[in-house]
Amino acid sequence: MGKVVVLGLGAGDLNQMPLGIYNKLMNAKDVFLRTKEHPVVAELEKQGFTYESFDNVYEKNDQFENVYEEITTQIIKKAEKSEIIYAVPGHPFVAERTVQLLLEQGKKAHIEVEIAGGQSFLDNMFQAVQIDPIEGCQMVDGTSLSRVELQVRQHIIICQVYDAFIASEVKLTLMDLLPDDYEVTIVTAAGSSEQLLKRVPLYELDRVTTLNNLTAVYVPPVTDETILYRDFDKLREVIAELRGPNGCPWDQKQTHQSLKKYLLEEAYEVLDAIDEENDDHLAEELGDVLLQVMLHAQIGEDEGMFSVDDVIHSITEKMIRRHPHVFEAGNLDGEDEVIKQWDEIKRQEKEESGNKESSTLSGVPKSMPALYRASKLQKKAAKVGFDWDDVAPIWMKVQEEIAEFMNETKNNNIDKAHKEFGDVLFAFVNLGRFYNIDPELALQSTNEKFYNRFKYIEETLEQRGLNFNEVDLAYLDEIWEEAKKQS
Template identity: 50%
Template sequence: MKKITVIGLGAGDLQQLSLGTYRLLKQAKRLVIRTEEHPVVKELRTEGLIMESFDAIYEANDSFEDVYERIVEKLLEMSADQPITYAVPGHPLVAERTVQLLIEKEKSGEIELQIAGGSSFLDPIFTALRIDPIEGFQLLDGTDLKRDDVQMEQHVLVGQVYDAFVASDVKLSLMEKYPDDHEVTIVTAAGSVDEKLTNVALYELDRVMSLNNLTTIYVPPIKDQEQRLKDWSSFREIIATLRGPDGCPWDREQTHETLKRYLIEESFELIQAIDEEDDDAIIEELGDVLLQVFLHAQIGEDNGYFSMEDVLETVGAKMIRRHPHVFAQTQADTTVDVLTNWQAIKEQEKPTVDSLLEGQKRQASSLLTSYNYQKTAAKVGFDWPTIEGAFDKFQEEWTEFQEEVRNGETASQLDELGDVLFTIVNIARFLKISPEEAMWHANEKFKSRFTHVEQCVKQGIGDFSTYSLEQLEEFWQQAKRKEDSHETR
């Protein structure tokens, strides 16, 4: 079987190499190095060691992943004739993609792999920066850095920053979370005689010319919460603090029930911002909707029922499940295909329903718009002094509507009915009742009673057409009596 021994060259020069590692290098029958760009390599060559390098592969490929895969292919070809020793910078198991690919080959039974020692670049970097990793640190790959990988409250080390192109990508990713002028440290050749630390503002990161394969970027943690506001965890901390023992009395008192009206209001305000194509307003209103989501999740966590992780897991699983054309093998070439699949999957997820009204959702309503219009007008004094004025206006509009009904003019009936509804919303405002909530309760009440009527019909001798209106009304009254009995318990 093909045999490959991997040796780490450490982070510094030859003086830092262990005696055992040095002997393995000297005894290697065929020594291959990933790159010439390492202090130990230069010193070993002066001692007469013959080594083959993969630097040419870097020049021949467009992406680092292609480079690493090609190196592994070459290693497998070379080991077909005799065992080889493969030397990599640092420790073989720290930020070394080619070794991870070799481990995959080992698991599949293609090679026999031995991994020898070699100190990683982390220890000399911690020493150079005078930081303690127990405080929390991250080691991230600069060639594949994603904004959401970064934890701003921790020490962040970004390796594999070989050149200005990688540094530019790293800079842009970090600037999505950190202030542009956040000071970072460029660490080069840590632990060697050529060790160098350069402090620069984040926005200048790719303008430094001393970047090479021995470069690591250090991003100091940000402990100040107000400077971490772009971080999800920071917002979650804020919500938890507001509902905590030393937080806000109002926030602590809120429940899922009391927050319902605010979720409705914020959703419609977001819709208004979208309709007005106001990006700044959309940002603000999205934040207000997000606040409601986090508050509900925090309430769930405080009560011990669920957490934000449960919310994310549920919606994430749903998106994967309902997009089999993306995450599985289902074919969906058009939007129609996608919607058809979506509905079919949705039907499979839902339990069998017993009512025609089951699954009906509240849709966008003008009730809240009416409520907000009148609330705004009242703030500037355009309002009845007492609720009696609102009642009188309702009676006036109701009389006018009845007259139009008798006259039979559809257009004017629509207009007058709108006036009636508008005055009812105003009465709700005086009473500090959300018209949306009131309408929702009425809908739920109707749904409950009508479902009872349906059940009575199904238990009887036929369908709706076999019952008189009086019989159906009796079923309805049964439902009302049933509600009354529950309320008196």
């Protein structure tokens, strides 16, 4: 069995290196460095230290993961012949991807990996920026930074900000959470005689010339509450406070039942914002819908029934479960196959839970707008074959229902006319479905058209110094025709 002894070069000068690490480096026959760009290497060279480095591997690869994979592969090959020393900056278990790869791949290759220690840069980093990590501190990799992992209420130390490109990626990620002028500290060679601290606004992070492989970025925790207004947890805190003992009387007395009408109103306002094609208005209205979700979730939490965490878990699990073509192996061709798969998975879920639907038409809410519900009911029936194959009989059905409605109105039978009028509308919904026309959206469009044209009549009368009592229908119809030409 071959062997690799992994040593840490420490974070600073040679005088900070433990004597045991120093002796192993100086006495070893085969020493390999991940990089020679470290303060102690030049000092060791003066004392006769010899080594090989993998700096050339960085030049050959564009992606850091590829660099680390190649370095690991080369180390294992060299260790097959004899015991070797592999030295890395800082401590082997702090921000060292190659060490983790060695531990994983060493077992497969029957190579023993011994971690002999070293000094981490973290102690020096904490001292340089004068923080206590017990307050809450994150250490993350600048080469693979993800917005979702960052907690801006804590101290954040971003390691491996090697160059301007990585600094630019880090800057853009942080700008999604923080103001452009938020002050951060660039720390290079923490704890060494070459230590350099530079405080800059976030937007200048990638313009600093001192970036190298010993650079880390410190982001102080947010103390300005207004910056946290983009944070989901802050919204959750606000809603909890509104519902709390010292909160708002209106919010405190709300129930799931009392909030129903507001959810419906806010949903319709979102539709208006979409039609306006106004992104700022849409963002505002979506926020109002989110408010309703948060209020319902807080009521559920207050009653000990569920929380917003349960809401999020439920929808996340459902989206993954019902999209196996995305989150598992397999592909689907087109939207129709996606919908078919969705319905089949949904059916299986209900069977497995013992909540099998009593009817094909189950699951269509009674509170839906009537035209929209009619369309949904017809689509469900069509999925099991209860549908015409051609449009001709649908036109005949429309004409039949209109004739029946006219007959009841002639007989002045209001109750039956009411039912027949519903049949007319239902038949027209079916006709629209055949032509892929959404009846709800179609009527909304007509309502808006009528609104605009009638408003034109009102404005025209006002401009002419007239009102509705002073003109007849023929006069109004002339203005209506003018309005039609403009829309």
